[in-house]
Amino acid sequence: MNDRVEVRKTYKLFIKGAFPRSESGRTYEVHDTDDKFLANAAKASRKDARDAVLAARAGFDGWSAATAYNRGQVLYRVAEVMEGRREQFIADVQAAEGSGDKKSARVVDAAIDRLVWYAGWADKYAQVVGNTNPVAGPYFNFTIPEPTGVVAAIAPQDSSLLGLVSVIAPIVVTGNAVIVVASTRRPIPAITLTEVLATSDVPPGVINVLTGDPAEIAPWLASHGDVNAIDLTGVTSAELAKKLEIEAAGTVKRVRPPAQPNWLANPDLGRLRSFVETKTVWHPLGA
Amino acid sequence: MTFEYAPAPESLAIVSIAPSYGLFINGEFVYPTDGTTFKTINPATEEVLAEMSEANQSDVNAAVNAARRSYDRIWSVMSGRDRAKYLFRIARLLQERAREFAVLETLDNGKPIRESRDIDVPLAAAHFFYHAGWADKLDYAGLGPNPQALGVAGQIIPWNFPLLMLAWKIAPALACGNTVVLKPAETTSLTAMLFAEVCQQADLPPGVVNIITGAGDTGRMLVEHDGIDKIAFTGSTEVGKSIGRAIAGTNKRLTLELGGKAANIVFDDAPIDQAVEGIVDGIFFNQGHVCCAGSRLLLQESIAEETIAALKLRLQTLRLGDPLDKNTDIGAINSPEQLNKIHELIKSGDDEGAQRWTAPCDIPDKGWWCAPTVFTNVTQAHRIAREEIFGPVLSVLTFRTPDEAVEKANNTPFGLSAGIWTEKGSRILWMANQLRAGVIWANTFNRFDPTSPFGGFKESGFGREGGIQGLAAYLQAANDSADQARGTS
Numbered sequence: 001m002n003d004r005v006e007v008r009k010t011y012k013l014f015i016k017g018a019f020p021r022s023e024s025g026r027t028y029e030v031h032d033t034d035d036k037f038l039a040n041a042a043k044a045s046r047k048d049a050r051d052a053v054l055a056a057r058a059g060f061d062g063w064s065a066a067t068a069y070n071r072g073q074v075l076y077r078v079a080e081v082m083e084g085r086r087e088q089f090i091a092d093v094q095a096a097e098g099s100g101d102k103k104s105a106r107v108v109d110a111a112i113d114r115l116v117w118y119a120g121w122a123d124k125y126a127q128v129v130g131n132t133n134p135v136a137g138p139y140f141n142f143t144i145p146e147p148t149g150v151v152a153a154i155a156p157q158d159s160s161l162l163g164l165v166s167v168i169a170p171i172v173v174t175g176n177a178v179i180v181v182a183s184t185r186r187p188i189p190a191i192t193l194t195e196v197l198a199t200s201d202v203p204p205g206v207i208n209v210l211t212g213d214p215a216e217i218a219p220w221l222a223s224h225g226d227v228n229a230i231d232l233t234g235v236t237s238a239e240l241a242k243k244l245e246i247e248a249a250g251t252v253k254r255v256r257p258p259a260q261p262n263w264l265a266n267p268d269l270g271r272l273r274s275f276v277e278t279k280t281v282w283h284p285l286g287a
Numbered sequence: 288m289t290f291e292y293a294p295a296p297e298s299l300a301i302v303s304i305a306p307s308y309g310l311f312i313n314g315e316f317v318y319p320t321d322g323t324t325f326k327t328i329n330p331a332t333e334e335v336l337a338e339m340s341e342a343n344q345s346d347v348n349a350a351v352n353a354a355r356r357s358y359d360r361i362w363s364v365m366s367g368r369d370r371a372k373y374l375f376r377i378a379r380l381l382q383e384r385a386r387e388f389a390v391l392e393t394l395d396n397g398k399p400i401r402e403s404r405d406i407d408v409p410l411a412a413a414h415f416f417y418h419a420g421w422a423d424k425l426d427y428a429g430l431g432p433n434p435q436a437l438g439v440a441g442q443i444i445p446w447n448f449p450l451l452m453l454a455w456k457i458a459p460a461l462a463c464g465n466t467v468v469l470k471p472a473e474t475t476s477l478t479a480m481l482f483a484e485v486c487q488q489a490d491l492p493p494g495v496v497n498i499i500t501g502a503g504d505t506g507r508m509l510v511e512h513d514g515i516d517k518i519a520f521t522g523s524t525e526v527g528k529s530i531g532r533a534i535a536g537t538n539k540r541l542t543l544e545l546g547g548k549a550a551n552i553v554f555d556d557a558p559i560d561q562a563v564e565g566i567v568d569g570i571f572f573n574q575g576h577v578c579c580a581g582s583r584l585l586l587q588e589s590i591a592e593e594t595i596a597a598l599k600l601r602l603q604t605l606r607l608g609d610p611l612d613k614n615t616d617i618g619a620i621n622s623p624e625q626l627n628k629i630h631e632l633i634k635s636g637d638d639e640g641a642q643r644w645t646a647p648c649d650i651p652d653k654g655w656w657c658a659p660t661v662f663t664n665v666t667q668a669h670r671i672a673r674e675e676i677f678g679p680v681l682s683v684l685t686f687r688t689p690d691e692a693v694e695k696a697n698n699t700p701f702g703l704s705a706g707i708w709t710e711k712g713s714r715i716l717w718m719a720n721q722l723r724a725g726v727i728w729a730n731t732f733n734r735f736d737p738t739s740p741f742g743g744f745k746e747s748g749f750g751r752e753g754g755i756q757g758l759a760a761y762l763q764a765a766n767d768s769a770d771q772a773r774g775t776s
Contacts, residue, residue, distance in 0.1 A: 128429070129429060129756075131754075131755060133736065133738040133739045133740075133754055134738055135734070135736035135738055135739050136413065136736055136738075137734070137736070139731065139734060141736070141738075141739050143739070143740055143754060143756060148744075149745075225700075228745065238536065241536065242535045242536030243535075245531070245532075245535035245536060246531075246532045246535045248531070249528050249529075249530075249531025249532045249535065250528055250532075251700070251746060252524070252527060252528060252531065252543065252545065252745065252746040252747075252748060252749070254749055257538075268431060268764065268766070270764060273759075277725065277744050278725060278740050278742065278751050278756045279719075279724070279725060279726075279727065279744075280725065280726050280727070280739055280740050280741070280754070281719045281726075281727040281729065282726075282727070282728045282729065282731055282734050282739070283715065283729045283730060283731070284730055284731050
């Protein structure tokens with residue numbers, strides 16, 4: 001038996017590329033599926049959510065202006081760095097979800113592959129969902145997708161890594177910035193992911209990760225005037241979902257409803273299309 | 288210099304207006320169960336045109352039930368090819384009866400006959416023709432193979448383009464296999480009732496299109512009805528938000544086309560005369576009752592004086608008056624309520640220190656009118672620079688650099704449209720990229736086409752009308768139920 005005392009990690013939030021504690025000073029206990037203590041995670045507050053929105057808005061400007069090629073490479077880089085930490089992710093998922101070695105490995109591999117899949121869409125989706133329009137007149141007219149802006153997302157509660165990646169990748173690949181609230185009871189794979197994000201050329205503010213209680217944090221995000229859309233995928237309470245939709249209506253946010261899909265299944269473009277705007281440009285033709 | 292014009296009124300002989308109208312439910316005209324009515328008035332003369340029926344809860348139920356029955360039994364099982372033929376028939380009937388629709392629209396709405404005749408009605412017919420062709424090609428709509436209709440759509444439209452908004456709503460819904468219950472605005476229901484007659488002439492199966500008239504209460508009953516799968520609303524941002532709240536927690540899908548406060552941006556290299564035409568078209572088309580109107584004019588500082596002078600000269604030649612006169616440029620304001628709202632905002636412009644100029648023109652004795660008005664010395668803090676006026680009122684601001692133009696243009700919760708006037712191609716594309724709005728007109732303004740998606744960013748709403756993107760508002764992917772996201776189709 002190794003008698004070395006391990007160095008344990010402090011688990012914090014991920015805002016603007018840095019790792020702050022919650023400004024509230026609060027934490028909550030995280031346990032594995034056998035109820036064994038794993039860590040104290042930061043319990044994000046309203047102030048943390050607002051800081052994350054500020055960071056996301058600042059991050060959005062540069063990220064949405066980056067070339068599609070660049071965004072694709074950054075997301076691919078995230079996959080590369082995840083691959084290097086594969087064993088850690090498998091251990092994290094195993095502890096969080098109580099899944100066996102094989103299942104955990106399958107989930108981590110799927111998460112990495114999903115990032116690669118979405119990374120490749122960065123410079124293709126505009127070709128698939130954009131077009132020119134043959135208007136009846138002497139005009140050149142074209143339609144292109146543009147990112148919606150700042151998106152708040154509630155990550156799946158069960159699928160702590162694959163579900164999380166499947167939610168945030170389609171949001172950011174098109175140029176949006178995201179504030180994601182990680183699975184409340186299974187936040188550790190998300191926190192490990194933030195360490196990958198911090199070392200993968202993801203610009204600060206593009207992906208911000210909060211841990212804590214969606215019922216406490218999400219209403220502030222849903223009503224925030226500088227959040228353009230909200231993804232309720234991981235909201236498990238119909239009552240909370242309704243409340244968030246009501247808050248979101250106050251600023252005409254785009255809302256993606258709660259869902260519990262099979263995350264191992266191959267996705268389509270639905271999530272990606274959920275957080276883009278359609279812009280149409282007209283110009284006269286003439287010699 | 289003044290021009291004298293002889294009157295050139297369009298003949299009224301082509302329309303016959305009934306003294307009263309019922310509701311169009313299940314292919315028939317029926318009167319409401321409790322007989323409540325309201326009057327529709329010609330805003331240019333204040334004369335009552337007809338009595339309309341106000342649909343109550345049991346009428347709304349009947350309309351939704353008819354739409355559901357017809358969806359289940361007829362429309363959802365009919366081939367796309369056959370749905371297409373009905374839509375083609377409707378397009379042709381609209382073309383055949385175009386003049387009748389134009390005159391009726393002008394009578395009920397107050398817009399100039401030149402606009403109803405040349406824009407509203409032809410575009411409405413074109414919308415049906417375009418969408419007719421989609422009905423049997425939905426596999427190519429971009430949502431994967433075999434996309435599905437949503438079911439029964441509840442559609443609520445405004446008074447500024449009554450028939451055109453009806454076409455924007457009904458054509459894509461039907462093409463995608465949905466049935467509809469449509470509520471026109473309470474001040475402009477007549478062309479919708481004439482459209483109901485067109486549905487009968489086309490032998491459209493009963494219940495595919497149901498039209499119920501009434502005001503906000505009727506609209507609310509429609510929005511809240513359990514039998515509705517989809518709400519499509521065009522109107523004010525305030526009502527749009529309340530609809531969003533009302534359907535929270537349901538599976539109803541929603542598209543919203545709401546207000547705007549578009550910037551029309553003129554750079555110093557733009558051809559001023561062309562730009563002035565675009566500015567006039569941008570804000571004085573349809574008396575400024577246009578959600579995408581270019582209501583904030585942003586002039587580059589070095590050409591501001593020259594452009595404002597040219598604009599004022601041009602505005603003096605606009606003819607305000609009888610909407611049925613073919614020479615009329617500015618028609619009547621649709622309702623006294625709207626006129627009051629415009630006056631209230633004009634007063635706020637005066638009170639907050641902007642400088643007002645009003646085009647000299649004779650205001651008719653009867654009816655509701657507002658002369659073209661231009662405010663200069665407007666700051667971004669003024670209400671007239673922030674709020675949608677929905678009238679012939681232009682707020683002029685200035686800028687020095689392209690960056691400043693972008694910042695000012697985007698400094699609004701709205702994001703429906705924007706205009707750019709410059710000869711420099713790279714600047715057009717850069718500006719088009721920077722502006723957070725759904726429709727960008729460069730060296731033109733207020734152009735519409737069924738193939739061209741229309742709709743907003745931010746609080747101007749979500750979802751598109753027209754083009755391939757517009758189909759997503761009435762379809763769901765065969766395998767992705769989460770595609771039913773609100774505003775994220």
